[in-house]
Amino acid sequence: MIANSVKQQLRDALGDAVAFDVPLSRHSSLRIGGPADALATPRDRRELARLLALCAEHGVPSFVLGRGFNCLIADAGVDGVVIKLDAFRALERTPEGAVRAEAGVTHASLTRFCVERGLAGLEFGAGIPGVVGGWIAMNAGIGTREVRDVVLEIERIVPGQQESERVPRSALHFEYRALLGLPAGAVILAANFEVEESTSEAVRAEVDRLLALRAGSQPLNVPSCGSVFKNPEGDYxxxxxxxxxxxxxxxxxxxxxxxxxxxxxxxxxxxxxxxxxxxxxxxxxxxxxxxxxxxxxxxxxxxxxxxxxx
Ligand SMILES: Cc1cc2nc3c(=O)[nH]c(=O)nc-3n(C[C@H](O)[C@H](O)[C@H](O)COP(=O)(O)OP(=O)(O)OC[C@H]3O[C@@H](n4cnc5c(N)ncnc54)[C@H](O)[C@@H]3O)c2cc1C
Structure with a gap:
């Protein structure tokens, strides 16, 4: 429950980018889930920072949801504010040649960006549904490659800090399907990915090959959350x-x-x-x-x- 006075402050800060008692089933690929006390979709970093500050000040829990492709949301719903970064969609090449993607960039947009420019290295993500924030938090991957192999740095914001911070790969602790050590309430804002110059045709061919493998082995036409359990060491x-x-x-x-x-x-x-x-x-x-x-x-x-x- 969020106190009415805090709801009003959230409304003042976010306007129509915050709503209350919002059913979450349509925000989860399983199409399951009760209501969030509040669902916030901040339009920019200033609104996000204000939202995190309000949550910290009033002890309101917050949870960042990507596209909900790996989340099972309780029938009784979620306490506090669920944050979605749908507005954070900048996608560009950095002067150093990396691909920089904000947390709300979808796997489809990132794949299209790389195919169109002939950039190799991220093809493995073509069939991993979600957004960049969810990919990083999950260390998403397939058997041969995962996010930790291609991330150069992330940018995150930690509640209570005024500015976001950039964290290089060497300081990130990835393990199988997890990024450990993210400070409580931290929000991943963006990531830089390592890519190599190739050709559109070659990148597209690899994407198509991986998607075809998946189509033959996974139920893609029913609501699910992908793999429910981690593969144990040496087995599936x-x-x-x-x-x-x-x-x-x-x-x-x-x-x-x-x-x-x-x-x-x-x-x-x-x-x-x-x-x-x-x-x-x-x-x-x-x-x-x-x-x-x-x-x-x-x-x-x-x-x-x-x-x-x-
Ligand atoms: C058909 C299907 C196939 C799949 N295949 C694969 C696969 O091959 N490999 C694989 O690894 N996964 C796979 N998945 C699972 C899923 O696609 C990945 O885990 C993906 O990374 C989830 O992204 P999301 O944006 O939906 O994250 P969500 O499910 O919304 O969130 C996952 C976690 O990330 C956190 N999070 C999200 N955004 C942020 C942020 N900005 N800051 C901080 N934390 C954040 C959330 O709090 C949550 O803990 C599959 C799922 C489906 C439905």
């Missing part, structure tokens, strides 16, 4: 779940995909609780059958009760 979560006989398993409207066992699909009316129960079942059965405890890759966000924690 999907293989373990399939070997445990759980392909096609359902709880309510959630189903372990018959196409790829590490995907959970919303078949129409799934709730977050359905997905969480199905995840807990997969963890339990795989641990019993294979002795491996699967760790969630999907970020579970919002108000959960104890029975829902995975």
């Amino acid at each position: 979560a999907g293989r373990l779940i399939e070997a445990a006989g759980l392909k096609g398993e359902r709880v309510g409207g959630a189903q372990i995909s018959p196409v790829h066992a590490n995907f959970i699909a919303n078949t129409g009316n799934a709730t977050a609780t359905d997905v969480l129960q199905l995840m807990a079942r997969a963890q339990e059965v795989v641990e019993k059958e294979a002795g491996v405890r699967l760790e969630p890759e999907v970020r579970v966000v919002g108000r959960l009760d104890d029975r829902e924690r995975v």
